[in-house]
Amino acid sequence: MTKQYFGFSVLEQRSVNLDSEMPAELESLYQKEPSLRACIACGNCAAVCSAGHFAEMQFYRLNVMARRGLLHEMVGKAAACMLCGRCQMSCPRGVNIRHAVLMMSQL
C-alpha cells in the first residue's frame, strides 16, 4: 500500500524503519566489512564503474538494497562486478568495495 504525503509517495517496503532488525546474513556482511556502514550512497562508485558501461552495476545501490533487505536483488546485481577497483579509488568514505561485493555475491 502506498501512503500519500504532499505529493510524495513512499513504497511501504522502502520506508525507513529503524526498529526493524537486520537479517542475519546482512549482520554478518556488515561485521565482516564494517566499512560498508560508512557508505553515504554518493554515487562516485557508479560514476566510474567499468562494468557500469555495459550493465546495471551501481555499488551504492547494492548497499542501499542490502539495507532495505532486498537481498535477492542485490546478489543478482552484484554478479556483474569485474572487481577492477576503480570505485574503491574514488570512494570518499574509504569503503572496501571489492571485498564488500565479493561478500555480497556470496550471500
Next chain:
Amino acid sequence: MVSKFHPFVLPFSIGFALMLAVLTVRYVIWLRGLSSDNRKRIRSKFFTVNTWKALVEIFRESLVHLKIYKVNPMLGFMHMSLAFGWFLLIVGGKLETWYYTGDFANEMHYAIFFRYFEPVTSGFWMNGVMVFFMEFALLMVLTGLILAFAKRIRKKLMGMQNTTRHSPGNRIALTFLWFIFPLRLFAESATAGQHGGGGFMTARIGSWLFNSAGAASWELPLWWAYSISLGLFFIALPFSRYLHIPTEMVLILLRRWGIEPEKGFNPNKGLQAFEVHSCSSCGICLDACPAINIGQEAFQASYFVRGVRENSEVEAKATSCLSCGSCTSICPVGVDVEQLRLDKRSDIFSKARFSHSYLPGSMTLWRDTTEVVLFTGCMGRSNPKTTVAFKALLKEARLSFVHVDEKDGVCCGRPMALAGALDQSLMMKEYNSNLINGQNGQVLVTTCPICFKYFTEEYNLNIPVMHHSQFLWELMKKGKIKRDSRDLKFAYHDPCELGRGSGCYEPPRSVLAQLGELLSVDKERDKALCCGNNLGSLSLPESDRRQITARTLAVLSANEPDYIVSSCPLCKQTLARQSSVEVKDLAEILLETKPLRVKVPSYSYVHQEAGR
C-alpha cells in the same frame, strides 16, 4: 658391531623412533596426494642429474643456508652454525665410531653417546683429529645457540626489526632444542673430568668443574638429561615448526623433479603440504612486509602459513594481505606464499558467482595495420594524464596507434584473479583477447602493470605485450624520443606488479637516468615497498592502507626528490593523495621534459634531407 648399552639412552631411542614413525605416516599421506602426473614426473626424473642437483641444493640451503646469508649475514651464520654444526656432529659421530670400532654399522645410540661409552680413546694421529673435529662441531653449534639466544633477548643485535611470535607448542620445542647442546657439553665434560680424555673444551671444563670425587654423581644425571632433551625434541619435531628440517629437504627434491603444485587449497595433500610444512617461521618475511605492525591482527606470511599448518582460522590473514610479493621474493625456503594465499581466497570466496555475459561481442573484422595497440586499463581511465602524455609521446615518435579501451574498457581480469576468482574472469579475457587480436597491430602497450602482468601470463595474444616503461625506453634507445639531462631529481617507486610481479626494474630507471638524476631509495627493486593499495588486498581497512602509503612515501621522499615517479596508475594515484612531493607517471615526466625549442638540425642531416 660393538654393543654397549645403558638405560639412559632409552629416551633418545624412543623419541627418535617415534619421530620416524610420525614422519613416515605424514609423508606417505602427503605423497599420496600427489597427482598422477606428478608421480610420473618423479618416476621419470628419479635417476637423473636432477636428483644430484637437489642434493647439492640441500647442502647449500638446508645446511649452509646461503640464501639467508644474502639477506642477513649474521642470521645466516646463526642458522648455518646450528644446522651445519649439528650435521657435522652427526657425521663426525658416525666416522668416529667407524674409526674406533673398525665397523661401519653400529647402533645409533653408540655414536650419539660415544664419549660416555669410550671416554678415553687413543690411536694414531687420527685420534687427535677426531677429538678436535667433534669438539669444533660442538663449539660451532654452541656459537649458533648463543646467537639464537641473543636474538631472543634483543633481535636488533641480529639485525632484525621483527621476529615471529611463536606459539606455545613451538616455544616448548625450542626449549628442548636449546637444552640439547649445553647438556652434551657438560655431560662430555663430566665424563672427561672423571675418566680423563676429552678435547679442547671438554677436558678443560672437566678439570675445572667435574674433577672432584663429589662430581662423579653428576655424570650420569647429565647424560640422562642430554638423552631426555634429545628424545623430547624428536617427539616434538613432527608437531612443531621444526618439521621444516626434514620437510624442506623433501621439498627441494620434489621441486627438482619438476613437481607442479596441485590445484586448489589443500595444505595436507601433495606439494602444498610439503611447502606449508617447510616454512620454519624464521621471520625473514616480517621485515620485508610493507604492512608489518599495521592492522589489528598480524597477517604476515609467517603467521598465515602457521595458521594454515595448524588448521586455524586464516580468513582475515588471507584477505588483508596486499599480495605485493615481498615475502615470496625474500623467503629463503622459496615457499610460494602468494599462490597459497590465492588458493585460500578461492576457498573463502568459492560461493561468489560473477557473470559477465552482458559483455557485447568485440570481434573486429578488418582493420588497417597499426603500430601500437594501446590499452590503458581501468585505472588508466581514472588517470587520464598518463594516457594523454603517452599518446603525445607516441605522436612525437611518429607512431600510429589505436587506443582500444578508450571509451568502454573491460577489466583485464587480474583483480579478479587476485581475489581468488581466477576462473570467473574468462568472459572478460575473451572480450579483451578478441578486441586486441582484431586490431592488426604490431605490439600491445599497456600503461598499467596489473594488465601487463595478466596479459603476459594468462592471455594468449597474437602480438607481443609491453609495458609503457619498456616501450618508452625502446623508443629512447632507438632515438625516436630524444631528451637532454636536466637538473631534476627523481625517486622511482617500483610497482609491485611490474617489479616483483614481472621482473621489470631497469627500463623505467634507464628512462629516468636520461632525464635527470635518479636517486637511490632505501628499499627498491625487489625490496620495494607497496604503495598500500595493491588490488590483492581485500579487507584491509582504508586507514591501514593510508599508514602503509605514508611509510612508503617516507622512504621515497627521504632524499628530497623533485618528483616521485611511478609507472602504475594505481600507485601514482595512491601515492599522490598523501604525498607532499609531486607524484607523476613516467610518461608525464618524459613529456614534460620535452625541449621547447627544437634543435637546429646539423648540416649533414639537412644535406641528406635535401638530397632525397
